[in-house]
Amino acid sequence: MRIEANAIKIKNVILVALCGLIVPISRVLDHHAASIASTAAWLTPLAAALLFVPYCFILVSITKKYPDKGLAEINKIVLGNIFGTVINVLYMTWFTLLSAYYLCKFGERMAATVFYDTDATVFVSMILILLSFALKRGQEPLLRACSIFFFAVAAVFIFSLLSVTPNIHPEYNLPIEPSLTGGVLKGGVQIFSVLTYFTTVSFFFKHVKSESLSKYLLKGGSVALLLCLLSIFVIVGLFSAPLVAEMPFPFFSAVKEISVFDSVERIEAIIICVMILSDFSIITLFMLCFGNAAKETFKLKAPVKFDLILLLVFIISLFFSSNSTKLNHISAAMIVPLNLIVGAGLPFILFMTALLCKRKKA
Amino acid sequence: MIALLICLSAFACITLKKGNKDRLFYLIITLLCIASGVCYFIIFRDINLL
Secondary structure (H helix, E strand, C coil), X not given: CCCCCCCECHHHHHHHHHHHHHHHHHHHHHHHHHHHHHHHHHHHHHHHHHHHHHHHHHHHHHHHHCCCCCHHHHHHHHHCHHHHHHHHHHHHHHHHHHHHHHHHHHHHHHHHHCCCCCCHHHHHXXXXXXXXXXXXXXXXXXXXXXXXXXXXXXXXXXXXXXXXXXXXXXXXXXXXXXXXXXHHHHHHHHHHHHHHHHHHHHHHCCCECCCCHHHHHXXXXXXXXXXXXXXXXXXXXXXXXXXXXXXXCHHHHHHCXXXXXXXXXXXXXXXXXXXXXXXXXXXXXXXXXXXXXXXXXXXXXXXCCCHHHXXXXXXXXXXXXXXXXXXXXXXXXXXXXXXXXXXXXHHHHHHHHHHHHHHHHC | CHHHXXXXXXXXXXXXXXXXXXXXXXXXXXXXXXXHHHHHHHHCCCXXXX
16 A cells, blocks of 8 residues: 655654653653652642543644644634734744753753763754754654654663662652642643643644544553653652652663663663654654744745754753753743643633634524 | 854845745744844843943
8 A cells, every 4th residue: 555655644743742742751740740749749640631631622622623724724713813823923932942941951961961071052053953954854754753763762761660660669659648639739730731742733733634633642641641650650769759859860860770680781871862862853843833833824835944943942042041950940930831821721712712703603 | 153143134134135925934033043142142141232
C-alpha cells in the first residue's frame, strides 16, 4: 500500500507532544510535586487526571465541530476576525515564550550536568542551528522523525527509572495524610498545566487526516500521566520529598546511581544525551505550531521561514536566567499560570462562545 | 550582538521598501528581535544607549 507523502497522522503529533512532555516530566514536575505535596507527591498525577478529562472533552468538541480546520482558523471563525487574531497572537506569544524557556532549560542542564565549565549559550546556539536546518524540510518528515524519537526517549527514561527501583525506600512515599489534600490538588494543577501542551495538536488539524482525536488524546494523556507517576514515585522514593524539593536535578541525581550488572557505571552522560531528542521535539513542536498559527492568522502565502523566529526565541531565552533555581522559580511563577490561561483557558472560552452562538441561532 | 542588531535593522529597512503581506510578518518579527535585543542590553548588560 502506498503511503501518502504529505499525510500527517494525529498519532504522530500526539507522539511528538509526548516526547516533548518528557522534558518537564523529568526536570520540573518531580521537583514541584515534592515541594508542594511532600510524601503524597505521587498522587498529584491522579489529581491532574481529574482536570485532564474535561479538558479533553472541550478540545475534542471544538475540533469535531470544525473538521479539517486548525485551532487558529477556528478562533477566527468563532471569535471574529479581530478577537480571533488577538487570541492567535496570544498563542504565538505562548509558543515563543515556551520555546525560549525550554531552550534555556536545555542549555542550563547540559552545562550543569555533563559539560561543566561550558557556557550554556554554546548548546543553545547549536540546537538552534540544528532546528533551523530541520525546520526547512517541512513539518511532515520532522513530525514523523520526532514521533520515532519518542520511543527511544521513553525507553531510556523508563529504563533509567526502573534501574534505580531496587534502591527505593517505600516509606518515603508515605504517610498520605488528609492534611496533604490541598497540596496534592495544587500539584495536580501544576501537572495539568504541562498536559495543556496537547492543545498544540489542534494546530495541525488542517493538515491531518480526519481521525478520532478523543481516542489518541486520552491515550496520550494516560501515557504522560503514567510516566509522571512513575517518575515522581521513584524519585521521591529514592531521595525523600524534602530532599527532592531542594535538588536542582533530581532525575539526573537518580540516574547517577545506575549500575548495569554492577559493572557498567556512570552512564548518566549517555542518558542525558539521548534526552536531547526530547528537548529537540518540544521546541520543534512549538515552532511548528507557531508557523501554523502565523500562516492562518496573517494569511501568509509562502511556507513560514523559521530563521528569524528562532533568532527571536534565542534573544528571549537570554532574558531567562541560566540558574536552575531561578528557572524553577520562573516555571512556577510564569510558565504554569501561562499554560493554564492560554493552554486550557482560551480553548474553554472558545468552547463557551461557540456554545452560546449555537444557542442564539437555535 | 550589536552587529547583529545593525544587520537586523538593515533587513527591516529593505523589507519595508519591498512590502507585501509575507514580508510584513517578517518585518514585525525583525522589529521584535531588535526591540528585545535592545531591552536585553539595557536591562541585563546595564548599557546606557543614550
